[in-house]
Amino acid sequence: MPAYTLAELAEISGAEVSGDASLRIEGLATLQNARASQLSFLSNPKYEKHLQSTQAGAVILAPAMLQHCPVAALVHPDPYLVYARLSRLWERVPNAAGRQIHATAVIDPSVTLGENVLIEAGVVVHADARIGDGVVLGANTVVGFATSIGDNTRLFANVSVYHDVHIGRNCIVHSGVVIGSDGFGFAPHRGAWVKIAQLGGVIIEDEVEIGANSTIDRGALDPTLIGKGVKLDNQVQIAHNVVVGDHTVMAAGCAVAGSTQIGKHCVLAGKVGVAGHLTIVDHCHVTAMSMVIKNLTEPGVYSSGTGIQPNAQWRKTIGRLRQLDRYAARLKDIEKTLRLHEQENAREQDKQNEND
């Protein structure tokens, strides 16, 4: 494991040292598990209770927490950000160091290769592809013809990229991802389906991360577009001609149907579905497993579903839900009865008043 002094870590992350700046740190761990050679962090107040007893060599924390810290510290108003910045120092993924192309990789002679690429065993790159500087292609990954991959982008093992796809710089594409597969387009004809060839490609801008086994279809005519800084978790599905705005994130299992436009800085929690041909404005947050079936025209938090219940209660709830129509009718009847009673009472009152 590489080692850094606290002073070096402060320099890299923008934090300030409290305590022995020459302390050597060899890794990151949780407050509970960290040893004296390791750094930990306190960001979520829920874990404050573990600060007192931590065996970490140093802790990343906010200024207000410093007084409670029994060991050295890296102090910064946003400890989680400092943790994120330093976490990369101990990442164990192979990087390009000089051009390394495994003998079993099959790269068409027409391919343009940048400097310092790392191309692992079994990789296949088809004609006219362009591979930027510092790109890493994991074992058995396939890159289609006329596809381009920007500088310092990493594709892990077993990724499939079709033809005419453009991936930007500093992107991370995890194993099993498929980019540029056909959009789902068919014309109905006499009870069968005539395929519509999908002629648009895919454009993925810079700093995008795509989780394992996610799929992004090529457009029908125009390309499908994933904006800058977008982060997609595992098993996300993006249909043809979808546009995902910059810095939007989608948790695992989200699916967006064709031609929908999602704004910037949106958050789709796990397993959200979005129907086709919709528009979602910037800064919308959709909670887990919700189904978006209409435009979201205002920023805000949106939800659907029924929440979880013990099965016996849920059965009652669903039974009642099915009877809502009848309840509504009974409510109306009651209101009518009450109105009649009141009219009658009023009439009787009038009669009495007349009599009086």
Next chain:
Amino acid sequence: MPAYTLAELAEISGAEVSGDASLRIEGLATLQNARASQLSFLSNPKYEKHLQSTQAGAVILAPAMLQHCPVAALVHPDPYLVYARLSRLWERVPNAAGRQIHATAVIDPSVTLGENVLIEAGVVVHADARIGDGVVLGANTVVGFATSIGDNTRLFANVSVYHDVHIGRNCIVHSGVVIGSDGFGFAPHRGAWVKIAQLGGVIIEDEVEIGANSTIDRGALDPTLIGKGVKLDNQVQIAHNVVVGDHTVMAAGCAVAGSTQIGKHCVLAGKVGVAGHLTIVDHCHVTAMSMVIKNLTEPGVYSSGTGIQPNAQWRKTIGRLRQLDRYAARLKDIEKTLRLHEQENAREQDKQNEND
């Protein structure tokens, strides 16, 4: 890009030319983006507004629209079908032209290979497989032993087909698809699970398309069956012994549990779940993210879920939903009270009548 005259395109598609039949067309584009060398189409009335100002060389449209068309046209009652038929002319996927087998492909000597196959780098075909005429196997795709792949079927890169699977003719299987993996079958025994070997294979009939990263399990004893002309979108899951009827389509993320039989010409929208051991008759349409937990015995449109709401409203809705039981009880109380009042009133009326 290949070029065709309007006359040729009319011949291929069954449409009629209006205007200059010798006009050369080099591609397809939307009404808004098409250039003078390109063909566009008008099918959805929503896009009619773009017809007047289109820069396309020609437009595919219905007879009634011809009077509004400022350029040449291909006229047909079903413009979407004509678009589908012509779209393939500009598709840029490699096809077999003479037998081409990459030197790095590993093909067991016992494999039967048809004419004009295209087998890309890194492909592995196990013993006793049969590969039909004109089949394309994309890079790093794996075909299991005793599996057969029908004429003119294409498997894109990184597809995994297990043993004893039969795929028909003219099928398209996208990257990351897995066909023939074990069905999920276990016998419970003393708190653990004893695996049931899955001995059935998979039969996929002709003209089927399977989207990226979809999975189709092999049957327990009898095979899992995907009927003719079925179209599955990305990340669809078909469990063991499911039968999917001809020409049924499933959008992305659908999952069908074991032994369920789905009829012909059904449509499952995105992320629909279907429980096991059910029967769904022909011509059922299930809307997105619905959960089918009982047989669908009549053709029609089916739905579940709550729709989307702003989170604050949704919380209220769900709160009320949980109280439905209490509302029902209150409604019953009120009705009882009203009945008592009416009985009392009736009694009083009787008394008065007697008194009168």
Next chain:
Amino acid sequence: MPAYTLAELAEISGAEVSGDASLRIEGLATLQNARASQLSFLSNPKYEKHLQSTQAGAVILAPAMLQHCPVAALVHPDPYLVYARLSRLWERVPNAAGRQIHATAVIDPSVTLGENVLIEAGVVVHADARIGDGVVLGANTVVGFATSIGDNTRLFANVSVYHDVHIGRNCIVHSGVVIGSDGFGFAPHRGAWVKIAQLGGVIIEDEVEIGANSTIDRGALDPTLIGKGVKLDNQVQIAHNVVVGDHTVMAAGCAVAGSTQIGKHCVLAGKVGVAGHLTIVDHCHVTAMSMVIKNLTEPGVYSSGTGIQPNAQWRKTIGRLRQLDRYAARLKDIEKTLRLHEQENAREQDKQNEND
């Protein structure tokens, strides 16, 4: 097909023979389809009707069914268990028989290889990996550096295992599975997302099966943990730092968000979603497509969702659901009115009583 006498099958499975113990059996089939050389089984009472007319050579069944059986039998109180035990005899997956390593496999010299491994074409195993005895690595599968795979574990074709992952003994990992991809962790910073390197690995204990195209992310600091005997179906997603207890099963399409702890012997039916940072105790059963958004602190069956309805009825239900708030208000109004009436009646009664 291998053949066994009924006596041998009884010996292997722990059942007792009824009838000719020397009968040769060459395979398994359903009661309806079995031929005289095949064995069938009766476990689900629903299929009892097929027993009388079965053409099977023998049937696995419970003692109580023996009197209705027209052919030989293997008798055991748990016929399904016997079927499971015997099903493996006819499975057609290749096993290691002596060390077989395909010439195209790329195995780093630092890798430790056990006895009798079967490594198919195109496999890539990175530095410092340890491959146990009897391990099978399917074609084009990739194993990351410093990853270990326990004895007799099988990875099918096109599996991707990242670095620092530990898979136990007797596991089965199906095609397209990704293990050890990055957890979805980012620190927000000025409208963008700063990646948190995921430094924990994954630990998968013995006897685990993982279905096709499932994904299991590596932990942020500590490892993600899949307990002994866990069975995951296809397209399951396990996020970083999730703990899945021993012998828990998840059907296809389940997704568990980060840091959630699921107990032992739980069952998650198809497409269940579980939110992050939750605890689910042992022996919970969650029905299909439910969304778990709170801790489940008691064993039991849990559900969410609305069930399926014809679309027209569903629209009414959802319309009513949205009006629940107004219904609740109307109910309250009515109750108030009734209380006023009763107070008035009481007052009038008092007056009358006074008058009387």
